[in-house]
Amino acid sequence: MEELVEKIIDSGIGGVIDKRTDTLLLNDIEYQRDCKDLDELEGKYMKLKLDKATKMIIDDYIACLDSANCRANDIYYMAGMRDAILFFNKAGLIKESL
Numbered sequence: 001m002e003e004l005v006e007k008i009i010d011s012g013i014g015g016v017i018d019k020r021t022d023t024l025l026l027n028d029i030e031y032q033r034d035c036k037d038l039d040e041l042e043g044k045y046m047k048l049k050l051d052k053a054t055k056m057i058i059d060d061y062i063a064c065l066d067s068a069n070c071r072a073n074d075i076y077y078m079a080g081m082r083d084a085i086l087f088f089n090k091a092g093l094i095k096e097s098l
Contacts, residue, residue, distance in 0.1 A: 017077060 088094045
């Protein structure tokens with residue numbers, strides 16, 4: 001079963017996931033509101049009178065936080081997909097020969 005899960009995950013499903021989630025995000029009001037807030041806060045951040053070293057530390061922190069969150073979300077999605085495949089397989093709804 002694990003081999004089937006790996007085969008499905010390695011089949012280029014990432015592109016399909018990206019297209020689907022992009023559409024969902026574009027239609028999600030809360031996400032759109034968060035993006036607007038993020039833009040406003042970025043503008044305020046850019047106006048702060050910070051020295052270069054301090055600003056670099058904050059920028060690196062934000063980039064690292066964003067990267068870690070993106071990676072975690074990818075892992076959560078793949079874990080959910082794996083769980084769904086295992087569930088459907090146990091229920092006899094898919095065949096392992098995929």
